[in-house]
Amino acid sequence: MVASLYGVDEEQKAVWVFLEQEGGKLTGVCLELLAKGRRLADQAGWQLGGLLLGRGVAELAQVAIAHGADEVILAEHPLLELFTVDGYSRVTFEVLMQYKPSVLLLGATPNSRDVAGRLAVRLRTGLNADCTDLRLDADTGLLISEVTGFGGGILALLESPDHRPQMSTVRPGVFPRGEPDRRRQGKVVRFPVELTDDVIHTRIAERIIGEERDLTQAEVLVIGGRGIEGHFDLMQDLADLIGGEVGSTRPPVDEGQVERERMVGQTGVVCRPKVAIVCGVSGAFHFVVGIQEADTVIAINSDPEAPIFEFADYCIVGDVFEVVPALVAALRPAPEVSEVSHG
Amino acid sequence: MDQTAQESEEGVIVLDDAWWEELMAVTDGAAAPCFQCGVCTATCPWNLVRDRFGSVRHFMRQAQLGLQNGDEDLWLCTACAQCEALCPRGVPIAEVFRGLRYTAWTRRTTPAGLPSLLWSVYWNNNPWTQPPSQRSQWAKNISLPDFDPDEHEILFYVGCTSSYDRRAQKVTLALVQLFEAAGVPYGCLGDDEPCCGEPALSVGHRPYFEEVAQQAADVFGERGVTDLVTVSPHCYDTFSSEYQGAHQGFRPSHYTQFLAELVQDGRLAFESPVDLKVTFHDPCYLARRHNETEAPRCVLDAVPGVQRVEMERTRMDTLCCGGGGGQMWLETAPGERLSDLRTQEAVATGANVLATACPFCIACLEDSVKAQGIQDLVVMDVAELAALGLGD
C-alpha cells in the first residue's frame, strides 16, 4: 500500500469544503456542501472549515460562515484571480499540508473536479466522485460515501480507512441549501500565498461567461425529449406560464437544439423540483436519475409503453403537439379574469 | 471507357486511376453498359417532389469517368428500381449509387449520422441503437419457440425494425397469430437473430455489409435454417439477392408469399368478415425488385368482406414511399416526401385502409397521413388485416 502524505494520526478532525467562486459569488454547490458539512460536523462533534481561493473575495468568507463554516482559510493572490488548475492545485495542496483536515468535500464541477483529481494523486489519497450521500461515523471518523454506478441501479458505499484527506465530490443539486444566518460567528484566517508565474502553465486565451442557468434550484421543470422534435418554444411557453425552467434530455442537446446546461440526467443536471413535466421523453434510466427526486412527475408520450411511465405519477398517452398547446391554452389567464396562474 | 478523371479548379481533367478502379471493383463494373440515354432520369420519382435533382444519368456518367464532386444528391436514391425497370441496358443503377456511396465512405464524406448507424449494427446488432438483450421483448407476452430444424417448418426471421419498433411489433404479433391459426410449426432465433446487414448495404458500405452477411449466413448454417420467412421486404431482398455464399437449401421468402401459399393450400382460412375498402401499396422491394405483386393481393382477397381498389400507380409502377436506399437513416425535408403523394393517391381511391407489407413503408405512410392531417385513412399491414379476418 502507498501511504498518503499525511495519515490518520496527524489529521485535524474537521470537515472542509473547497469553496469555488465565480463572478464574485460562491457557487451553489458550495452552499449545499456547507449545509451538509455542517450536519456531518455536528454529528461527529467536529469543526466545519472552508477553503477559499481567489483575489478580492474576502467577503465571501463571511457568506461561508453564514452558511455554517466555523473557520475559513482565505488564500488570496493576483495569480489566483482567475481559476487555473495549476495555481489552485498548488495553493490548495499547501493549505492542506499545513492544516491536514480529515475530510475535504468539493463540488463536482468542471474546475473542482480538475483540482480534486490532481490533488488526490499529489496527496496519495482516495477520491470518491459524484456522491449521492455522505455520512460521518463519529466513532471511527470515517467518511462513508454513497455512489451510484451502472446507470443508477446499484449503490456502493465507499470508505478510505487509512488515507487522508478523505475526499469526495458531490454534484450540484444533490443536497439542499440551507438558509444563511448572518449572526453566525466564525474565524477567517489569511493564508500566506507564495505563487510565481512559472507555476501557472495555463493561458486563458478566451473566456465568455454567459448567464448561468441553474436548473438544480428550479421548483418546476418542463423537460423536452426527442419526441418534441426541437420545439423548445412550446416547452418555454408552458414553463413561462407555470413559473418553470426548461430542461432537455441528451438527444436535443447533441443535435444542437438546446444548450448543454439544460441537459437533465446522470451526466447532466440532477434536479429536485416540486413538479417535473416530461414531454416526448422515452425514459431511459440515465435520464430518470436526473428527476427521480422530483416530488411529482407528469409524463406525456404518445407511446403507451414508454418506459417513462414507470417513473411518473401522472401519465398521459397522447401527442405532445396536441396536449401541450391545449394545456397552455387552458392555463393562460382569460383576459377578463384577473387571477394569475402560477406554478 | 478507361479514362479516369478529376476536375481541377481550372476545369482541366486530371487522371485518377486508383479511384476509378476502386469504383469498378466495388460495383463489379456496374456502370459500364450505360449508354447515357437518360430514361433513368426521366422516370426517377424524385422529379415529382424536387425541382433540382442531380440526374441519374449524370451519376452514371460520373461513375464511368471516375469524376467525383461530393454531390449531396447521391444520398437521395431510395433504390426503388423504377429506373432499373426501364433501363434498356439493364444497368443495376442502384448498385452504381451504392458504389459511389462507398467512395464517400473511403473519403469520409458521408452524411452525419451514418458512421453511428454502422456502429449501432456493430455493437448492438441492430441499426436502432437498441440493447441487443431486448431483441425479443416484442414476444414477452407469448411463448416464442426456439428454432429447431427438426421440429419447425420455417424460421420466422423477425428482423431489427420488426423486433424493436413499437408500431412494427404489432405486425410481428399478427403474423404469429396467423402462423398459429394455420398450424405452422415455426421457430425464432430470439436474441441470437443476426441483423441481415441491409442498413450497411443501403448506405453503400459493401465491405462491412459482407462481413455482417457472412456472420448471419454462418448462424443460419449452424442452426440448420432452410426455409426462412421475413417480415420486411428489405431483409428478404438482402437474403435473396446478396447472400450468394449461403449454404445449400437456404430459401428465403417474404411472409406474403408464405401466407399466399398457406391460403392456396387450404391451411389458412378466414372466418370473420372484415368490411373495409382497401388499397394495396406495393413495396418497391417486393414489386420491382422481385416481381412479387400477386401474393399480397391473394392474401387480401382471401379475407371475406375486403373490397380492394387499386391506386393509379400500381404493381410494377408502384410509387416509392421514400423509405428505401438508406433513407430511414437520413433526413427528408418536409415537402419533399414521396409518401405525401402516395397517401393522396390512396385517398383518391376512396379506400378506408392503405395496406402494405413493409415496415419502412408503414413508417413513411403513417407519418404522411399524420403530417397532412388525413382523416378516414388508416395504414395497415396485410398481416394485421389478415389477422382481423381470423376472428376470435
Next chain:
Amino acid sequence: MAELHMVVCVKVVPKPEEIRVDPETRLLERAGARSEINPPDMNALEMALDLKDRYGGRVSLLSMGPPFFEPYLRVALAMGADHAYLLSDRDFAGADTLATTYTLAKGIQKIGQVDLILCGEESSDGATGQVPPGLAEWLDANQITLVNRLDVDVKRQLIRGRREIKGGYEVLEVRLPAVISVQTASNEPRFMDYRIKSQASMEDRVTVWAKDDLGAEDSHIGLVGSPTRVSGLAQASTHERRRQFLEGAPEDIVGQLASILHELS
C-alpha cells in the same frame, strides 16, 4: 522536429443494460455481459484521429485490462490508430483511480516520447471522470478537461482547447506534454476503414505488458494500491410513483392536468 505522438486511453466496459445484480449475493454479475469500447473513449479516439489527419503524426492506444480487451483494441486500430498497448496483469485488478492512473502513467512512460494524451470524459461503468487529471498529475503534465475542440501548434509545442463551462466557454492554451479529456458526444466517431482492417489483426500491432515490464511497484497497483474500499453494495431504492394514467377525451385530460398543476402550486 519529431512528429506528434498521441496516446488515447481506452477502456472496455460492459454495455450498461447488461449489468445485473445477483439478488442473493448482491454482487455485480459481469460474466456473459456484452461489452463495448467506452463510448466517451470513442470520442477521444476520433479527436486523436482527426488531429492525425490535420497535423500528421501517430496515434497509440493504451488500455489497462484483461486479455479479452484485445479484440476491442483491434477495432480501434481498424479505425486508424497505429499501435495498441495493453497493460495486463492479475495484480492490476481491483484498482481504484489512484492505482489505475499510476499504472497508466507507467505505461505512458514506457511507451515514451508521448506528446499528447487523450481520454474520454468519464467511463460508463465507473463514471468518476478522475483519470485524466490524475494521470496528468503522475506525469507532471499539463491538462485541459472537457474539450470539444482542439488545435495544435506543433512547432511551438502548444495546444489550445475549447471547453464549455457555466453558460459560456473558454479557450485554454497549455504546452505539451499534456493530458486532455474529450467532451462526450462532441464528435461522431468514424467507422472502421475496411481497407486497413485486415492489417489490424496482425500480431505485431498489439503489445502486451505486465507489471514487471512496466517496473510498476506492487504497493501502487491493483487492490493493494487502492486507498478506497467498497464497504457495501445495495440496490438503489426508487421513489415509488403513482403511475396513474389520465383517461378520457383529450379535453378532459387537459382539464385534469390543469387542476393537478393548480393543486401542486
